[in-house]
Amino acid sequence: MAEKKSKADQSALLHGRYELGRMLGHGTFAKVYVARNLQTGKSMAMKIVGKEKVIKVGMMEQIKREISVMKMVKHPNIVELHEVMASKSKIYFAMELIRGGELFAKIAKGRLREDQTRVYFQQLISAVDFCHSRGVYHRDLKPENLLLDEDGKLKVTDFGLSAFSEHLKQDGLLHTTCGTPAYVAPEVIGKKGYDGAKADIWSCGVILYVLLAGFLPFQDDNLVAMYRKIYRGDFKCPPWFSPEARRLITKLLDPNPSSRITISKIMESSWFKKSVPKNVRTKEESEFEAEEKFSDKTVKQPETLNAFHIISLSEGFDLSPLFEEKKKEEKPELRFATTRPASTVISTLEEVAKTGKFSVKKSESSVRLQGQECGRKGKLAIAAEIFAVTPSFLVVEVKKDNGDTLEYNQFCSKELRPALKDIVWTSPAENPTVS
Numbered sequence: 005m006a007e008k009k010s011k012a013d014q015s016a017l018l019h020g021r022y023e024l025g026r027m028l029g030h031g032t033f034a035k036v037y038v039a040r041n042l043q044t045g046k047s048m049a050m051k052i053v054g055k056e057k058v059i060k061v062g063m064m065e066q067i068k069r070e071i072s073v074m075k076m077v078k079h080p081n082i083v084e085l086h087e088v089m090a091s092k093s094k095i096y097f098a099m100e101l102i103r104g105g106e107l108f109a110k111i112a113k114g115r116l117r118e119d120q121t122r123v124y125f126q127q128l129i130s131a132v133d134f135c136h137s138r139g140v141y142h143r144d145l146k147p148e149n150l151l152l153d154e155d156g157k158l159k160v161t162d163f164g165l166s167a168f169s170e171h172l173k174q175d176g177l178l179h180t181t182c183g184t185p186a187y188v189a190p191e192v193i194g195k196k197g198y199d200g201a202k203a204d205i206w207s208c209g210v211i212l213y214v215l216l217a218g219f220l221p222f223q224d225d226n227l228v229a230m231y232r233k234i235y236r237g238d239f240k241c242p243p244w245f246s247p248e249a250r251r252l253i254t255k256l257l258d259p260n261p262s263s264r265i266t267i268s269k270i271m272e273s274s275w276f277k278k279s280v281p282k283n284v285r286t287k288e289e290s291e292f293e294a295e296e297k298f299s300d301k302t303v304k305q306p307e308t309l310n311a312f313h314i315i316s317l318s319e320g321f322d323l324s325p326l327f328e329e330k331k332k333e334e335k336p337e338l339r340f341a342t343t344r345p346a347s348t349v350i351s352t353l354e355e356v357a358k359t360g361k362f363s364v365k366k367s368e369s370s371v372r373l374q375g376q377e378c379g380r381k382g383k384l385a386i387a388a389e390i391f392a393v394t395p396s397f398l399v400v401e402v403k404k405d406n407g408d409t410l411e412y413n414q415f416c417s418k419e420l421r422p423a424l425k426d427i428v429w430t431s432p433a434e435n436p437t438v439s
Contacts, residue, residue: 014243016353017042018039018050018089018096019089020042021041021042021043021070021100021134022039022040022041022042022048022050022096022098023036023039023040023042023180024037024038024039024050024057025037025039025040025047026038028049029250032057033053033054033057033058033061033063034051034052034053034054035051035052036049036050036051036052037049037050037052037186038050038101039098041098043087045293047101048086048098048099048100048101048379049098049099049100049101049102050096050097050098050099051096051097051099052094052095052096052097053067053094053095053096053097054093054094055090055092055094055095056093058095061110065069067095071085071088071097073140074099076138076140077134077135077138077140079130079131079134079380079381080130080157080381080382081127081128081130081131081134081157081158081159081160082134082135082161083099083100083102083151083159083160083161083391084099084100085097085098085099085100086096086100087356092173093278096390100159102151102153102159102161103154104151104153104156105149105151105152106147106150106152106155107124107147107150107151107152107215107276108146108148108149108150109145111151111214111215111218114218115215115217115218115353116215116216116264118216118246118249118284119148119278119382121212121215121216122275122276122278124150124158124215125208125211125212125215125276126276126378127157127159128145128150128160128208128211128278129208129267129270129271130167130378130380130382131160132145132160132204132205132208133267133271133380134269134380134381134408135160135204135268136201136204137380137408137410138201141200141201141203141204141326142160143200143203143206144162144184144187144205144207145160145187145204145207145208145211146184146186146187146207146210146211146327147211147214147215149162152209153183154403156210161297175305179257185230185231186210186220186222186223186228186230187206187207187210187263188206188207188234188235189202189206189207189212190206190234190235190236190237190259190396191203191233191261193231193235193237198261199261201267202261202264203261204257205256205260205264205265205266205267205270206258208270208395209253209256209257212249212252212256213241213253213257215367215390216242216244216245216249216253216267217241217242217245221239221253221257222238222239234259235259236259237257237259239257240361241253243255246275248273248274248275249275250264251273252270252275252276255269255273256270271378290392320419338402338403338416339395339399339400339401339402340394340399340400340402340424340428340429341398341399341400341428341429342397342399342400342428342429343396343397343398343429344398344427345398346368346369346390346392346398347368348427349371349388349390349398349400349427350366350368350371350390352424352427353371353373354366354371355423356373356423357373360373360375360417360419361375361376361377362374362375362376362384362386363376369389369390369391370387370388370389370390371387371388372385372386372387372405373385373386373388374387375385375407379407379408379411379433380407380410380411381406381408381411382407382408383406383407384404384406384407384408384412384415385403385405385406385407386402386403386404386405386412386415386420387403387404388400388401388402389401389403395396397429400414
């Protein structure tokens, strides 16, 4: 009896690292369990896929694609993949555990208020925009694939039907028909090739309509008749939709992909831009506000560097490479040397903040720029620390404190580097005479 129990215990352990708990759900090819990481004690979701079934129906490429995509798209509104393991017969996905259930369950109880819908839609667009910036198109966006965590934060899941920009044919379009019929874009039904980003935007439009209405914009018992309605963009907004919501949905559900609204225009729309409730503010924003209250009381002189600091900060002993372009694989930070006083560095960064719509928190040896507009991974925040090598020679380290690395790199190359050009010190060998 004891031996049987020990075998059962072992079967519930995966690779000696995860303990399986109750089943959360199952589909044709996968089962999802609650699992506990024995090393950290953290709970997560364990998706278990049977290899034999997947190979039998030729879905192994789809599974590989889902793994590749989830490793690429790390975002606050996308379910995180922690790791993938495999045995002879199964593939195991250790994923972030989302306890709040599907957004679909909320709609099943009735339509949502407009302000509540806006919060979910803002998070959805943030996640979709992030995917598109990485050349990833979800292609199956629907309320069943949108989960809510314990705090009500939206998380996009199920990238099994997603496509990379590498899957585009020579005409620059995708050609695989996929997705859920009621949420699929008309150009996908047309089978002439489609832009994955524009097809995702259409699906976002259907989701927005469903959240506000409590029912689908295109409905018919006959699938062909429903496809005809989708193809013509034949839908009506209920009378309780606000004029702003009605305008946005009409632009999202434009059957012509070339005139359909883009994500940047969605973000600029009056309906989308309405203020976010305080409880949706990020942890970083709250900390920034809290720090701001004490910034005048804490005066801090630039930290003096000793030889060990200088060695750790520089790439060798020559400080001139500290302002070179960083390689993609390196950490999102840059360093430079200057003979200007700390006050000049700080005032230069303040000028950059004005042009880039940033709030500023500063001391005598540091500056933090907090973006006012939401980017792909929340609001961009940049921290600069000033170190004194000698009283007249400083090293400044600038790094991303929050937000998207791609947006940070673009800001550095377009705004920050040009603004700092005049105060950066270079050695005589690195500073040829201007002709």
